[in-house]
Amino acid sequence: MEIYRSHVLCCGGTGCTSSGSAQLIERFEQKIAEAGLEKEVKVIRTGCFGLCEAGPVVIVYPEGTFYSRVRVEDVDEIVSEHLLKGRKVQHLVYTDHASHEQNANKSLNDINFYKHQKRVALRNCGVIDPENIDEYIAFDGYMALEKALTRMTREEVIDEILKSGLRGRGGGGFPTGLKWKFTYNSQADQKYVACNADEGDPGAFMDRSILEGDPHAVIEAMAIAGYAIGASEGYVYVRAEYPIAVKRLEIAIGQAHEYGLLGKNIFGTDFSFDLKIRLGAGAFVCGEETALMRSIEGKRGEPTPRPPFPAVKGLFAKPTMLNNVETYANVPQIILKGADWFCEMGTEKSKGTKVFALGGKINNTGLVEVPMGTPLRTIIYDIGGGIPNGKAFKAVQTGGPSGGCLPAELLDTPVDYDNLIAAGSMMGSGGMIVMDEDNCMVDIARFFLDFTVDESCGKCAPCRIGTRRMLEILERIVEGKGEEGDIEKLENLANTIKATALCGLGQTAPNPVLSTLKFFRHEYEAHIKEKKCPAHHCQKLLQYVITDKCRGCTLCSKICPAGAITGSVKEMHHIDTAKCLKCGACIEKCRFGAIVKI
Amino acid sequence: MPDMKEKYDQLQQVIEELKDQPGALMPVLQKAQGIFGCVPMDVQKIIAEGLGVTLSEVYGVATFYAQFTLEPAGKYIISVCMGTACYVKGSQKVLDKLSEELNVPVGKTSADGLFTLNATRCLGACGLAPVMTVNEEVYGRLTPDDIPGIIAKYRELG
Numbered sequence: 001m002e003i004y005r006s007h008v009l010c011c012g013g014t015g016c017t018s019s020g021s022a023q024l025i026e027r028f029e030q031k032i033a034e035a036g037l038e039k040e041v042k043v044i045r046t047g048c049f050g051l052c053e054a055g056p057v058v059i060v061y062p063e064g065t066f067y068s069r070v071r072v073e074d075v076d077e078i079v080s081e082h083l084l085k086g087r088k089v090q091h092l093v094y095t096d097h098a099s100h101e102q103n104a105n106k107s108l109n110d111i112n113f114y115k116h117q118k119r120v121a122l123r124n125c126g127v128i129d130p131e132n133i134d135e136y137i138a139f140d141g142y143m144a145l146e147k148a149l150t151r152m153t154r155e156e157v158i159d160e161i162l163k164s165g166l167r168g169r170g171g172g173g174f175p176t177g178l179k180w181k182f183t184y185n186s187q188a189d190q191k192y193v194a195c196n197a198d199e200g201d202p203g204a205f206m207d208r209s210i211l212e213g214d215p216h217a218v219i220e221a222m223a224i225a226g227y228a229i230g231a232s233e234g235y236v237y238v239r240a241e242y243p244i245a246v247k248r249l250e251i252a253i254g255q256a257h258e259y260g261l262l263g264k265n266i267f268g269t270d271f272s273f274d275l276k277i278r279l280g281a282g283a284f285v286c287g288e289e290t291a292l293m294r295s296i297e298g299k300r301g302e303p304t305p306r307p308p309f310p311a312v313k314g315l316f317a318k319p320t321m322l323n324n325v326e327t328y329a330n331v332p333q334i335i336l337k338g339a340d341w342f343c344e345m346g347t348e349k350s351k352g353t354k355v356f357a358l359g360g361k362i363n364n365t366g367l368v369e370v371p372m373g374t375p376l377r378t379i380i381y382d383i384g385g386g387i388p389n390g391k392a393f394k395a396v397q398t399g400g401p402s403g404g405c406l407p408a409e410l411l412d413t414p415v416d417y418d419n420l421i422a423a424g425s426m427m428g429s430g431g432m433i434v435m436d437e438d439n440c441m442v443d444i445a446r447f448f449l450d451f452t453v454d455e456s457c458g459k460c461a462p463c464r465i466g467t468r469r470m471l472e473i474l475e476r477i478v479e480g481k482g483e484e485g486d487i488e489k490l491e492n493l494a495n496t497i498k499a500t501a502l503c504g505l506g507q508t509a510p511n512p513v514l515s516t517l518k519f520f521r522h523e524y525e526a527h528i529k530e531k532k533c534p535a536h537h538c539q540k541l542l543q544y545v546i547t548d549k550c551r552g553c554t555l556c557s558k559i560c561p562a563g564a565i566t567g568s569v570k571e572m573h574h575i576d577t578a579k580c581l582k583c584g585a586c587i588e589k590c591r592f593g594a595i596v597k598i
Numbered sequence: 599m600p601d602m603k604e605k606y607d608q609l610q611q612v613i614e615e616l617k618d619q620p621g622a623l624m625p626v627l628q629k630a631q632g633i634f635g636c637v638p639m640d641v642q643k644i645i646a647e648g649l650g651v652t653l654s655e656v657y658g659v660a661t662f663y664a665q666f667t668l669e670p671a672g673k674y675i676i677s678v679c680m681g682t683a684c685y686v687k688g689s690q691k692v693l694d695k696l697s698e699e700l701n702v703p704v705g706k707t708s709a710d711g712l713f714t715l716n717a718t719r720c721l722g723a724c725g726l727a728p729v730m731t732v733n734e735e736v737y738g739r740l741t742p743d744d745i746p747g748i749i750a751k752y753r754e755l756g
């Protein structure tokens with residue numbers, strides 16, 4: 001390998017690619033060549049650094065200078081100042097939201113956002129070029145596979161995973177080692193390993209970032225799993241909406257073949273293993289394990305009753321072991337560093353770390369990985385930098401459409417599988433959405449129910465009909481047509497659906513409603529009894545009024561599409577609530593802040 | 599139309615390539631969707647014959663997954679992210695504005711055949727929420743006020 005004095009790492013994750021990082025890379029390469037530095041400075045396109053909010057992100061090593069929101073125009077300056085003259089471009093260096101600290105001499109790990117994190121599953125994301133297998137290998141890549149194949153028996157591999165206490169990161173939290181053991185125990189001429197990269201939670205991108213930033217980790221882990229359970233073939237089921245992830249995975253599989261790390265007789269042993277990619281086609285229910293297997297078989301992705309469990313009869317009716325992307329990403333390190341190392345992180349029943357996609361009303365939107373047991377408050381305030389625009393925190397949603405919303409009183413909850421369930425939510429796959437005072441919790445419940453109704457496969461009645469009934473009630477409530485008794489109706493329906501639906505989609509669909517009822521019942525009551533939305537969010541429940549700040553400029557009366565505003569020049573105007581369509585146009589246009597929603 | 603014949607030839611080729619692998623129906627439909635931009639009934643018939651499965655099985659799969667469409671889409675496909683992070687930051691208003699501006703309901707194509715308006719899930723760019731894409735182009739940190747300008751740009755391109 002050639003030695004470079006400096007490396008320019010440009011984020012090629014989806015977030016930064018969306019804000020133009022590909023053009024940055026091109027410009028860097030061009031400018032570096034023009035400056036004659038191509039033998040000294042290397043440009044690397046990495047996966048997501050995590051701090052997507054600050055994207056596009058560029059890090060220059062060996063200094064570790066963190067440049068944020070870099071524009072194409074800025075590249076010339078970074079090349080001429082930093083790379084040529086060794087002077088950091090101060091005004092482009094990342095500023096910490098919370099502390100307003102900007103310190104070009106700080107290393108990455110001292111930035112608040114990273115300080116509290118522990119990167120295991122994401123360890124290579126934002127560090128290596130995911131399209132270059134040599135970089136993965138340089139960071140101990142494929143050493144775990146070599147160790148497993150040449151120095152461990154299949155039973156020892158399973159034992160190590162069992163001892164590590166690793167639990168499924170796809171949502172259920174089932175002990176991974178047990179699943180491996182069950183599939184190992186099944187006798188069959190053919191077995192399969194499979195990877196769930198369907199990432200159905202509609203506000204999350206952990207798995208995508210791992211596949212985009214470190215695809216070899218998943219390939220290596222699947223090969224280890226194949227060896228352990230006795231499978232020679234594996235499938236990765238990826239959402240079709242993830243083109244960058246699919247492309248990098250394809251490249252990685254190709255390179256692994258070239259290096260003999262996939263294919264026949266890996267490391268000279270008699271173990272052979274191959275991987276295929278299958279694309280999803282936009283159905284949330286296909287994230288459920290039995291539905292996913294039907295989909296790989298080319299059928300409608302409808303869940304089938306368990307038992308039989310996939311460990312006995314899965315893909316093509318053969319024993320199949322399905323794990324989530326992030327679950328796999330932990331495996332090579334457990335094999336390499338040992339279960340004891342892994343057990344040092346986390347809580348008694350939840351070992352290791354968890355990746356979260358932090359989003360919504362939060363300053364540092366992005367991807368974070370913390371040891372299990374880290375309090376919600378640390379994630380939201382220390383890492384996430386708190387709530388923007390001086391607004392008040394209202395709730396944090398975890399577990400996506402299957403999870404719940406937790407209020408401020410529970411911010412000190414340590415995050416692990418059991419604590420989140422006890423608090424009234426769940427871990428889920430890692431979506432973490434923060435909401436502030438402007439978000440209406442009834443409407444959020446309606447949003448998730450709308451999602452489930454849309455995604456229900458329709459196979460069983462409680463889910464198909466019951467969730468639709470719940471949605472209808474919620475729609476009435478947010479429109480101001482809620483009735484006495486609606487809350488009880490919602491609770492009854494919720495309990496019936498939970499008890500009788502066939503698969504996890506239906507069984508967990510009522511959770512967003514139940515958790516908001518538990519913690520934000522007063523918001524439901526205000527909508528139903530007083531016909532008011534405390535967050536001033538639900539359009540139909542708002543009234544627009546003009547206050548005495550009005551200067552009588554007449555602007556609002558000219559733009560009101562309903563002709564609801566009257567008044568003469570230089571006199572206070574008035575809104576006829578009966579005519580008002582609640583479109584909000586007048587509020588946005590008034591330069592004196594005279595119009596308010598109540 | 600000569601280019602249609604080319605497309606049908608491409609489809610036959612795809613069927614030949616994939617028909618022997620297990621679970622071929624999904625990948626074939628995905629390729630067909632890519633070739634034709636949709637999978638109308640005549641394409642489904644060809645697939646059924648080529649793979650030796652019933653038309654009702656092909657139809658059942660094609661209608662189950664959101665990715666397959668039976669009708670052609672507009673020249674510009676607008677997808678507004680309705681993932682949780684974007685919703686919490688007001689993507690519904692962006693979607694409503696588009697629907698008003700284009701005069702089409704969500705999921706439909708405008709009368710001039712230029713725009714198809716879709717709601718999608720997390721695009722992986724939550725840091726830019728609310729987000730939408732127009733074909734490959736990504737637009738982030740949107741407000742409803744940005745919409746008329748963006749649409750005008752594409753209308754001009756025609």
Ligand SMILES: Cc1cc2nc3c(=O)[nH]c(=O)nc-3n(C[C@H](O)[C@H](O)[C@H](O)COP(=O)(O)O)c2cc1C
Nearest residue numbers: 168169170196199200287288289323324327504505
């Ligand atoms: C409706 C539904 C959707 C699911 N979606 C996903 C998903 O997107 N990704 C995932 O890894 N697991 C998902 N799961 C969980 C899977 O069924 C399965 O438990 C998991 O992939 C197993 O891997 P793990 O043990 O490593 O978590 C979903 C489950 C249900 C019921």
Ligand code: SF4
Nearest residue numbers: 458459460463503506
């Ligand atoms: S619970 Fe819903 S998604 Fe699951 S099988 Fe029944 S109808 Fe389908």
Ligand code: SF4
Nearest residue numbers: 550551553554556590
């Ligand atoms: S725009 Fe504002 S100041 Fe002008 S008339 Fe309307 S309410 Fe009054």
Ligand code: SF4
Nearest residue numbers: 560580581583584586
């Ligand atoms: S909200 Fe819309 S309809 Fe109502 S007064 Fe203002 S501009 Fe007119």
Ligand code: FES
Nearest residue numbers: 011013015016048
């Ligand atoms: S995509 Fe660039 S930091 Fe996340």
Ligand code: FES
Nearest residue numbers: 679681684720721
């Ligand atoms: S929720 Fe919209 S991009 Fe993630």
